[in-house]
Amino acid sequence: MSSPVEIPFESLITIDRENKTPVYQQIARQIIISIQQGILRAGVKLPGSRTLAARLTVHRKTVVAAVNELDAQGWIEVIPDKGIFVSSRTTETYTTTLPLHSGTLPTYPGHTGFAFKQSMLLDRPVSLSPADLEFTDGLPDVRLAPLDKLSKAYASVLRRNNSRKHLGYSHVEGNEYFRDKLAIYLNDTRGLQPGTSNILTTRGIQMGIFLVSMLLLEPGDTVLVGDLSYYVANMIFQQAGAHIRSIPVDEHGISLEAVRKLCVTSKVRMLYITPHHHYPTTVTLSAERRIELLNLSAQYGFIILEDDYDYDFHYQSSPVLPLASADRSGMVVYIGSFCKALAPGLRCGYIVAPQNLIAELAKLRRIIDRQGDMVMEQALGEMLHEGEIRRHLKKAQKIYQARRDELCQLLHDNFQEHITFHTPPGGLAVWTEWTRNVNLLRISRECLRYNLHLPQTLLFQTGKLSAVRLGFGNMNEAEMNKAISILAEVTRRTGKD
Structure with a gap:
């Protein structure tokens, strides 16, 4: 059996005082990880609670609580008059070993150990941003x-x-x-x-x-x-x-x-x-x-x-x-x-x-x-x-109609040389077609610098078409005015190829 003195517990166990997880659970979990990874082998004797508490600079009761947790889960065996040992029953299936003095514990695997089907069809991610202002795909407020x-x-x-x-x-x-x-x-x-x-x-x-x-x-x-x-x-x-x-x-x-x-x-x-x-x-x-x-x-x-x-x-x-x-x-x-x-x-x-x-x-x-x-x-x-949902929709429809009208007026006032559009009869978005010399992707990236998110999923720029779907439902009048002001300024400064 290994002597407890040989095991660098100071390197194996890192205590984060800012972490909300209790210290005794941090100690227990890191010992479990060391056992799973083969760093602590079956039969290894662990230091006594006083010794380990001194080496980790924690209270002895904290170490006792960690030992009790390990014992309850079956990771260790407490043998009277002999000490505390890593249980052979829980380590028989673990074959991966790492250097005893590796200094840091292994992280969670980054890749599977098996092959599986991956689809490029599903690669288009959901576009999220911390920006305060955002044009959506036509989402409600x-x-x-x-x-x-x-x-x-x-x-x-x-x-x-x-x-x-x-x-x-x-x-x-x-x-x-x-x-x-x-x-x-x-x-x-x-x-x-x-x-x-x-x-x-x-x-x-x-x-x-x-x-x-x-x-x-x-x-x-x-x-x-x-x-x-x-x-x-x-x-x-x-x-x-x-x-x-x-x-x-x-x-x-x-x-x-x-x-x-x-x-x-x-x-x-x-x-x-x-x-x-x-x-x-x-x-x-x-x-x-x-x-x-x-x-x-x-x-x-x-x-x-x-x-x-x-x-x-x-x-x-x-x-x-x-x-x-x-x-x-x-x-x-x-x-x-x-x-x-x-x-x-x-x-x-x-x-x-x-x-x-x-x-x-x-x-x-x-x-x-x-x-x-x-x-x-x-x-x-x-x-x-x-009838609550109908009453909500009746009220919301008036608000969204006013927001549609506001957006269309702002587009007319600020983008006459760049876009054409028709006022939609319904829904929560306006379809705008832009002049071909406008670089929509560049506009999207530049808007983000001014705290406005224009997701790439709203951009439709091909050899035949330059268009943007602008959702208005999620913004009130003040937010919409600010968003259009940013979009207009970015378009004026950086939009053209």
Whole structure:
């Protein structure tokens, strides 16, 4: 057995007095790491508590507490009248050894010891920044969210005598009460007529697209998307092995003539569309094209995946009803969420589809998310029933319309020589097309120096196009004026190639 004097515990154990972890736990954890890494071998005798306390300059009771922790976890053996030894039972499987006087403990492995599949398709990161000002992709202002109402509803659900039923396993499709109230809400606001069996709750739009893609797409299937389209959806389709074909988009939405031509020459499995406000250009698919698209879908047998990500915000007239409201052939899978209506961090979405598809999607959802947040769904269901969400949306819509108008006026006043745009009929973003000699990437980087984040995910600069999608929902009037002032100054000074 090794003598305790030979072991450099002063090098093995580093105590951080600023760390919130108790000192005795720091000592115990670092001894465990040394055992796992083979630095302390089976049978090694540890110093007595007084000796180790002196060497580590801590109180003896601290060392005793660390020893008790190690003993409780089975890492050491305390033999009466002999001392404390590293247990042979816990070190038999560890074969990695490091020099006894290495001075520092090994860090967590930086790479796996095994191979695994890596996907370049998923490399596009979420763009986050500590900047005070930010143009988003069209996110709402979380300061407007009815958090007081939601928190009261959530707390009320938990306080009730029957709260246990929301804390255990329940319907895989989601909270039944929520789905029932959601069905009524969708009927009143979107002209849909689903029952609870036609609804599957999700953690948002992206989860819905993922579930539908994993179930309905096979490698080699053709998926049609707009040119341009939502990059996250494109990544999901490609991850499923689908082949993406782009369809031209004009001021009335996607070109149905192009869709028809592709259907004649090849088998199309799915068409992904954001008809209310096409992503990213914000144009609305005309009523005439909606009817024709449904007819094409029934004729050629392709699925319509309808992503209605911001239906709740329409400013100039009554919104055009979703494609799913007129679907009589069971060809439309409708996806929506409350993430834009309330706040992005409140992950509550839904899929509406024929019952047989919902049942199969529920099986797939079960293996990645058993049932979602039943308490939150109950609270949202009660807010739907009491009309709180509708009242919030009515109030928020007026605010967002004023912010849209403010942004459009600022763009008109500050960027006439650089951009063209149309005031969007709804949504939380403005599509702006820039002159070709403007370097958008350089503008984005320079804005960050002035505490304004213009994410690269909002920039669309190709050989044929220079455009930026500017979200306005998250900024009030003062913030928007400051952001546009910075953007205008940066564009004037550094924008041109």
